[in-house]
Amino acid sequence: MRTGRSLAELELIVRNRICGVCSERTESGECGLEKPSGCALFQLFPEVAKAIASVTSDDINDYVGAIRGQVCAVCVDQIPGGSCEKRQQVRCALDAYLLLVVDAIEEATGKVFDRSGPGFSGQSGVRTRPEIRL
Numbered sequence: 001m002r003t004g005r006s007l008a009e010l011e012l013i014v015r016n017r018i019c020g021v022c023s024e025r026t027e028s029g030e031c032g033l034e035k036p037s038g039c040a041l042f043q044l045f046p047e048v049a050k051a052i053a054s055v056t057s058d059d060i061n062d063y064v065g066a067i068r069g070q071v072c073a074v075c076v077d078q079i080p081g082g083s084c085e086k087r088q089q090v091r092c093a094l095d096a097y098l099l100l101v102v103d104a105i106e107e108a109t110g111k112v113f114d115r116s117g118p119g120f121s122g123q124s125g126v127r128t129r130p131e132i133r134l
């Protein structure tokens with residue numbers, strides 16, 4: 001299934017979904033990070049979208065692996081050896097809200113969910129692969 005959504009459209013959908021629930025969001029509705037452009041989720045959004053599109057699985061760990069391998073690997077916050085202080089302190093929105101990010105991108109790109117399935121900790125199953133215009 002091809003939805004033809006552009007990367008910019010996908011980013012807007014994910015911003016609307018994630019920033020609205022992010023603990024960094026201020027009461028006035030803005031990003032409370034000292035440097036909002038440093039949010040790894042959006043700083044590396046092309047890599048995030050590609051990583052998620054590369055996976056078809058009902059196991060969230062497969063998505064975690066893709067994010068670690070394709071996004072964290074090029075992120076300035078990951079140190080040699082693979083650890084990340086922001087991840088450990090739950091200050092990376094991508095890592096903290098990964099399930100929501102995957103859901104938002106896959107819904108927007110046409111994956112069909114079976115939320116009664118065993119995957120995603122029982123929250124959703126994935127049946128079809130999306131195509132993203134990157």
Ligand code: SF4
Binds near residue numbers: 022024031040042093
């Ligand atoms: S940290 Fe990232 S996800 Fe959270 S409000 Fe800021 S831009 Fe949005």
Ligand code: SF4
Binds near residue numbers: 085087092
């Ligand atoms: S978990 Fe760390 S290395 Fe991975 S994207 Fe977030 S800040 Fe970057």
